[in-house]
Amino acid sequence: MSASQKSFDRIKVLVVEDDQNTMLLIKRMLLDLGVVNIFTSDNGADALHLLGSFDGQDLVNVVLCDWKMPHMTGLDVLKQIRTCDPDMPFLMITGNADVDSVIEAKAYSVTGYIKKPFSMEVLRKKLRIVQRMLDAKESNAA
Amino acid sequence: MTNAPGDLARGRLLRDLIFSLIMAAMIAFLTIDIVFFEIFDVLSDEQRHFWIKVFDLAVLFLAFGSAWFAYRRWTDSRQEIARRVAAEDDRDTLREQLTQVQKMKAIGELAGGIAHDFNNLLMVIDGFGRRAASSLGDRATLEECLNQIVSAAERGAALTRQLLVFSRRQAMEKTVVTVQELIEGVQGLLVHTLPEQFEMRFDLEDPASKIETDPNEFIQAILNLVINARDAMPNGGRIVISTKEVQADAGTPNWIKFDIRDTGQGIDEVTMKRIFEPFFTTKGRDQGTGLGLAMVYGFVKGNDGRIEVSSSVGEGTEFSLFFPSSGGAVVHTTEANGEERRGCGETVLLVEDNEALLNLIKVQLEELGYNVMSATGGFWALEIDEDYSGTIDVLLTDVIMPGMSGIELAKAMVESRPDMKVIFMSGYTDDSKKTGSLPEGATFLQKPVKSSRLAAVLRERLEENLEQQQAS
Numbered sequence: 001m002s003a004s005q006k007s008f009d010r011i012k013v014l015v016v017e018d019d020q021n022t023m024l025l026i027k028r029m030l031l032d033l034g035v036v037n038i039f040t041s042d043n044g045a046d047a048l049h050l051l052g053s054f055d056g057q058d059l060v061n062v063v064l065c066d067w068k069m070p071h072m073t074g075l076d077v078l079k080q081i082r083t084c085d086p087d088m089p090f091l092m093i094t095g096n097a098d099v100d101s102v103i104e105a106k107a108y109s110v111t112g113y114i115k116k117p118f119s120m121e122v123l124r125k126k127l128r129i130v131q132r133m134l135d136a137k138e139s140n141a142a
Numbered sequence: 143m144t145n146a147p148g149d150l151a152r153g154r155l156l157r158d159l160i161f162s163l164i165m166a167a168m169i170a171f172l173t174i175d176i177v178f179f180e181i182f183d184v185l186s187d188e189q190r191h192f193w194i195k196v197f198d199l200a201v202l203f204l205a206f207g208s209a210w211f212a213y214r215r216w217t218d219s220r221q222e223i224a225r226r227v228a229a230e231d232d233r234d235t236l237r238e239q240l241t242q243v244q245k246m247k248a249i250g251e252l253a254g255g256i257a258h259d260f261n262n263l264l265m266v267i268d269g270f271g272r273r274a275a276s277s278l279g280d281r282a283t284l285e286e287c288l289n290q291i292v293s294a295a296e297r298g299a300a301l302t303r304q305l306l307v308f309s310r311r312q313a314m315e316k317t318v319v320t321v322q323e324l325i326e327g328v329q330g331l332l333v334h335t336l337p338e339q340f341e342m343r344f345d346l347e348d349p350a351s352k353i354e355t356d357p358n359e360f361i362q363a364i365l366n367l368v369i370n371a372r373d374a375m376p377n378g379g380r381i382v383i384s385t386k387e388v389q390a391d392a393g394t395p396n397w398i399k400f401d402i403r404d405t406g407q408g409i410d411e412v413t414m415k416r417i418f419e420p421f422f423t424t425k426g427r428d429q430g431t432g433l434g435l436a437m438v439y440g441f442v443k444g445n446d447g448r449i450e451v452s453s454s455v456g457e458g459t460e461f462s463l464f465f466p467s468s469g470g471a472v473v474h475t476t477e478a479n480g481e482e483r484r485g486c487g488e489t490v491l492l493v494e495d496n497e498a499l500l501n502l503i504k505v506q507l508e509e510l511g512y513n514v515m516s517a518t519g520g521f522w523a524l525e526i527d528e529d530y531s532g533t534i535d536v537l538l539t540d541v542i543m544p545g546m547s548g549i550e551l552a553k554a555m556v557e558s559r560p561d562m563k564v565i566f567m568s569g570y571t572d573d574s575k576k577t578g579s580l581p582e583g584a585t586f587l588q589k590p591v592k593s594s595r596l597a598a599v600l601r602e603r604l605e606e607n608l609e610q611q612q613a614s
Binding site for chain 2: 086087089106109111112125128129130132133135136137139140
């Protein structure tokens with residue numbers, strides 16, 4: 001509904017994607033959308049290390065994570081994040097809708113999905129929702 | 143090594159005695175010194191010098207002695223204070239440990255009791271569920287099995303309700319009611335509860351007095367007390383329920399006092415100390431859960447009231463429940479009796495993170511005639527909000543959800559849909575402590591929500607729109 005072009009300067013995103021080309025594309029799109037705080041990682045372990053080595057809530061307020069990655073899948077990353085932060089918005093980037101995995105991810109409170117390939121408009125919408133979530137949380141805490 | 147308190151006291155007494163003697167001697171020497179040598183001047187200069195030296199030395203010695211004793215007295219008092227503080231600390235630690243042990247015991251009993259009661263209910267559900275699955279062709283058996291399952295689920299809901307009232311986390315649906323209305327409600331139920339050998343008497347001194355409470359919970363509390371009274375009189379007897387308004391201190395509302403008196407066997411002192419403990423029961427395992435009085439206690443406290451008990455073994459027991467009187471206007475509930483108020487195709491956005499519950503409520507709403515969109519969390523709900531250009535008449539949302547609470551979701555959505563009505567559902571009242579207070583004017587539904595209650599509340603909120611439109 002709220003279709004206004006919101007600025008995403010308050011969004012601090014961590015992108016976890018093993019494919020370098022896709023990573024570059026997502027980063028480019030995020031920059032075009034006005035997101036200035038972008039952290040990247042090409043594997044789950046580094047992403048968790050990044051989140052764990054700082055106060056994740058201060059540095060990052062949304063995680064975009066690929067579903068299928070070697071060694072550590074998106075679901076593994078989600079499970080680990082949920083052990084210490086049950087509320088961190090976590091958007092799974094998924095290529096195919098594997099129903100069982102989706103159900104499993106729901107059990108770990110995945111915030112939402114972005115299906116590949118996705119357009120700039122789709123990403124804008126998802127970020128706008130995350131922004132609304134963060135705003136509501138902030139206004140509720142005030 | 144520490145001295146026994148008796149030794150310490152004796153030591154201190156001896157020292158005090160010596161200290162007093164030294165002080166007395168010093169005063170005596172000084173007096174002699176001043177009176178005889180300075181005033182009367184009875185001695186020759188030589189003698190005077192000699193005795194002055196002797197006396198001065200004696201006084202100096204005594205002064206040092208008294209200073210030393212004074213110092214010891216001071217250190218003694220400090221030690222005594224430290225000893226007392228340490229003893230007090232020890233007592234506090236012991237008291238805390240004892241409380242902790244008692245708490246653990248209570249939790250153990252609570253968990254055991256809950257497990258016992260729920261296992262029984264689960265056994266019923268499991269048994270009849272399996273029987274139903276194997277009797278799909280036999281309609282009568284199937285119906286009987288399903289009825290048993292529904293009944294077990296209702297008993298489970300009643301049990302959790304009692305637990306929640308006890309823990310004061312139950313969402314009480316409070317309204318202002320008169321004493322007369324409450325007692326009429328109690329009377330209606332007691333007709334079916336008490337056998338003929340019991341004489342039931344009601345004595346209402348001021349039936350128009352009002353209190354603010356949940357009438358259903360009130361009736362349940364009185365019923366629990368009456369059932370206890372009945373069980374205390376195996377051969378029958380008299381139960382009197384009387385009410386009166388009691389004057390309170392200036393500036394505070396009067397108390398409305400409800401007395402429930404029986405002529406039963408009474409409660410002994412040992413039992414009296416434990417009557418409000420959850421799962422404490424003097425009845426057989428099959429006759430009582432031990433939650434009745436705990437529920438009454440929780441209910442009264444939840445209404446800012448108090449409870450008093452007096453009992454004499456062999457003569458009877460009297461429970462006195464005090465509730466603050468209310469000055470509010472009496473609200474008559476308008477919930478339709480059994481008849482569900484249907485929707486007219488309005489759109490409801492249902493948000494609930496428990497998928498099984500989400501599906502159940504969705505089916506109920508669709509059967510009531512609503513157009514339902516559902517989401518398992520705040521993000522999905524906001525996606526629907528972004529994608530759906532039509533009107534969402536009602537947001538029906540759970541309060542506690544991971545990632546985004548129902549309250550936060552409502553705040554985010556109401557910005558873009560100011561006319562949308564919001565109804566919250568939850569199992570607890572103090573969810574608001576974790577998620578922020580409920581917005582003003584929000585409707586709150588206590589889980590489990592019956593279809594009839596859901597239907598009534600939805601209509602109530604939706605008709606507000608019509609009234610507003612007509613008014614403008």
